[in-house]
Amino acid sequence: MNDVLEKPVDTHKIREILNANDGARIKTWLSICSRCGLCAESCFFYLTNNRDPRFSPAYKFKSTLAEMYRRKGNVDRDFLRKCYDIIWGECTTCRRCSMYCPFGIDIATMISTARTVCQSQGVVPDGLERTSVNYRETGNQMGMSTDDFLDTCSWMEEETGEELTGLTIPIDKKGAKYMYCLNAREPMYYPQDIGMAAKIFTVAEEDWTMSSTGWEATNLAMYAGDRALAGQVVKNMYEKAVELGVQNIAITECGHAFRSAAFEGPYFAGYAGGKPPVAVVHSVQLFYEYLRDGRIKIDPDKMLTEPVTYQDPCNVSRNGGLWEEGRKLTAFLAKDFREMTPNREHNHCCGGGGGFIPMGPEFKKRRMISGRLKADQIRATGAKIVIAPCHNCYDQINDLNKEYNLGVKVLSFKEIICETMIVPDKFKPVEGDDEE
Amino acid sequence: MDDLYAFLIGPALWVAFIVFLGGLCLRVAFLYGLSKDRDKVIYNHADMSWGVRSIFHWLIPWGSVSMRNQPVFTLMFFLFHICLFAVPLFLLAHNMMWQEAFGISLPSMSDGTADILTIVFLVSFVFLLARRMVRPEVRILTTAWDYTLLLLTGIPFVTGFLAYHQVGDYKTLLILHILFAELLLIVIPFSKLAHIILFFFSRAFIGFEFGGRRGARTW
Numbered sequence: 001m002n003d004v005l006e007k008p009v010d011t012h013k014i015r016e017i018l019n020a021n022d023g024a025r026i027k028t029w030l031s032i033c034s035r036c037g038l039c040a041e042s043c044f045f046y047l048t049n050n051r052d053p054r055f056s057p058a059y060k061f062k063s064t065l066a067e068m069y070r071r072k073g074n075v076d077r078d079f080l081r082k083c084y085d086i087i088w089g090e091c092t093t094c095r096r097c098s099m100y101c102p103f104g105i106d107i108a109t110m111i112s113t114a115r116t117v118c119q120s121q122g123v124v125p126d127g128l129e130r131t132s133v134n135y136r137e138t139g140n141q142m143g144m145s146t147d148d149f150l151d152t153c154s155w156m157e158e159e160t161g162e163e164l165t166g167l168t169i170p171i172d173k174k175g176a177k178y179m180y181c182l183n184a185r186e187p188m189y190y191p192q193d194i195g196m197a198a199k200i201f202t203v204a205e206e207d208w209t210m211s212s213t214g215w216e217a218t219n220l221a222m223y224a225g226d227r228a229l230a231g232q233v234v235k236n237m238y239e240k241a242v243e244l245g246v247q248n249i250a251i252t253e254c255g256h257a258f259r260s261a262a263f264e265g266p267y268f269a270g271y272a273g274g275k276p277p278v279a280v281v282h283s284v285q286l287f288y289e290y291l292r293d294g295r296i297k298i299d300p301d302k303m304l305t306e307p308v309t310y311q312d313p314c315n316v317s318r319n320g321g322l323w324e325e326g327r328k329l330t331a332f333l334a335k336d337f338r339e340m341t342p343n344r345e346h347n348h349c350c351g352g353g354g355g356f357i358p359m360g361p362e363f364k365k366r367r368m369i370s371g372r373l374k375a376d377q378i379r380a381t382g383a384k385i386v387i388a389p390c391h392n393c394y395d396q397i398n399d400l401n402k403e404y405n406l407g408v409k410v411l412s413f414k415e416i417i418c419e420t421m422i423v424p425d426k427f428k429p430v431e432g433d434d435e436e
Numbered sequence: 437m438d439d440l441y442a443f444l445i446g447p448a449l450w451v452a453f454i455v456f457l458g459g460l461c462l463r464v465a466f467l468y469g470l471s472k473d474r475d476k477v478i479y480n481h482a483d484m485s486w487g488v489r490s491i492f493h494w495l496i497p498w499g500s501v502s503m504r505n506q507p508v509f510t511l512m513f514f515l516f517h518i519c520l521f522a523v524p525l526f527l528l529a530h531n532m533m534w535q536e537a538f539g540i541s542l543p544s545m546s547d548g549t550a551d552i553l554t555i556v557f558l559v560s561f562v563f564l565l566a567r568r569m570v571r572p573e574v575r576i577l578t579t580a581w582d583y584t585l586l587l588l589t590g591i592p593f594v595t596g597f598l599a600y601h602q603v604g605d606y607k608t609l610l611i612l613h614i615l616f617a618e619l620l621l622i623v624i625p626f627s628k629l630a631h632i633i634l635f636f637f638s639r640a641f642i643g644f645e646f647g648g649r650r651g652a653r654t655w
């Protein structure tokens with residue numbers, strides 16, 4: 001980003017963005033905020049930075065977006081650079097503060113708008129910009145080619161097929177009930193995640209498919225403030241789902257992917273009515289239904305006996321509405337469950353959201369400082385296992401585990417379900433029937 | 437001075453009320469029009485039950501987690517708002533004036549009650565003012581305009597109280613009282629104080645957004 005700091009600011013463009021967003025909501029929020037400071041205590045950045053008032057949510061939008069409007073877009077690089085630190089380095093757009101403001105001011109939306117302004121001037125974290133390049137070229141954040149992706153799928157099909165007879169990873173199956181979409185980190189770094197999902201779908205005898213394109217569910221462009229690109233990313237997925245005629249899009253255990261696909265994506269992509277063209281479900285919901293309906297049964301002898309706690313990812317719980325499903329699912333899998341406080345829709349962000357994890361080393365120190373709250377929350381439960389159905393939470397809690405010596409193991413639902421489910425005989429490979 | 441007084445409780449009173457009500461209506465109408473064009477998200481997911489609950493829980497004391505976390509502030513905050521609303525509306529002297537000027541009146545409270553409420557108001561006023569100055573997370577947000585507006589709500593109470601108890605020059609105090617009260621009415625639609633009406637809209641929206649779309653409570 002440093003080289004763009006020299007370029008002149010295109011104030012015309014900034015004004016254009018500000019005007020386009022200058023609707024009734026932002027006008028109202030900016031004008032009625034009573035500067036009461038109630039939102040401060042709700043933000044984990046504020047709480048973990050010695051209650052420095054500059055970390056309060058109201059201060060953050062007041063010194064960024066509100067200032068942009070006040071100056072009618074006539075801002076300089078220095079100002080944008082200051083905004084950069086605040087809107088990416090001090091807010092994960094977790095939306096907790098909106099629940100604590102008497103007016104319900106949606107601060108995260110305003111921070112996101114400020115991100116869009118900065119992004120238009122090339123002021124954006126390098127880590128996110130790199131993923132934007134990849135999204136543009138390949139449609140996924142990792143820059144993975146379709147061939148590599150399909151190879152990974154068939155490799156996983158082969159490998160997991162040895163453990164589960166009849167397992168397939170269908171690609172582009174028309175009219176399937178679920179089109180399963182991923183986080184590109186999975187095929188890239190954790191291909192076994194695809195294998196595990198395939199096992200779960202197989203045992204549940206689900207009518208599912210993966211898709212050769214539009215399989216990427218993450219949308220870091222949304223966090224980079226690049227709304228046009230964010231729209232393109234979800235469009236790839238929606239259009240593929242429509243083309244295949246699938247009934248639902250199922251999202252892997254990733255929080256922001258769900259927020260993007262189910263809630264914000266239709267707006268980025270300009271779909272009237274604000275609804276995606278195909279229903280979107282998150283894995284937490286889907287897996288819970290499998291267990292609830294008995295399509296997957298858990299072996300009581302294999303249930304987790306160590307104390308377990310559940311990380312409510314902001315974009316699965318507060319911004320996704322699935323906090324109860326997450327708990328009910330956990331109840332099937334673990335004997336000793338312990339709540340963090342606060343929890344459910346009031347839970348604190350882990351500190352890895354809003355693009356923080358891919359923003360990389362430049363932001364790591366802040367991420368560890370703000371994550372202290374999560375670390376304390378986890379420690380207080382005495383849990384040895386943290387279930388985190390979100391890739392960013394997963395990575396962040398692993399980092400916190402090291403930083404704060406929490407001595408916990410972080411697991412996804414997929415991992416636990418695969419370890420504990422009863423595999424019906426028909427899927428068990430015949431002993432000694434080694435084909436090779 | 438008598439001319440000034442007559443002007444203030446005559447034409448100026450009318451102007452103040454017209455600007456107050458008209459200003460609020462215009463502001464709401466303008467925002468409504470704008471929202472139809474630029475804030476489709478409000479209407480796409482409108483859900484009245486969640487909207488109403490989102491408002492209701494913030495209208496009752498300690499009705500939200502946020503308020504329960506700050507119990508003393510909440511108490512003061514409610515006393516401030518209730519008195520600010522009730523005393524001017526239900527004061528006997530005001531009702532006589534409403535009757536004279538507009539030909540309508542509301543139920544009145546006794547002067548003793550009004551006195552107590554005024555003192556309660558002033559206590560909460562001092563609390564809020566002190567909080568603004570002392571608490572870093574509030575101070576950092578506060579501008580000169582915030583102090584001005586807060587003072588503007590306090591002045592009519594102080595002057596009215598003193599005038600009623602005949603402390604100082606009655607006529608001067610009364611004139612100041614009416615003048616500042618009218619000023620306050622005129623300022624409301626054009627400042628953050630418009631929250632007396634916009635509160636309902638912003639709360640309804642966040643109710644739709646969190647509750648209607650996700651089942652999450654914003655209280």
Ligand code: SF4
Nearest residue numbers: 043091092094095097
């Ligand atoms: S959205 Fe989350 S991180 Fe951002 S200011 Fe609000 S509480 Fe803090």
Ligand code: SF4
Nearest residue numbers: 033034036037039101
């Ligand atoms: S709680 Fe709401 S009104 Fe109060 S300072 Fe924060 S954003 Fe403004």
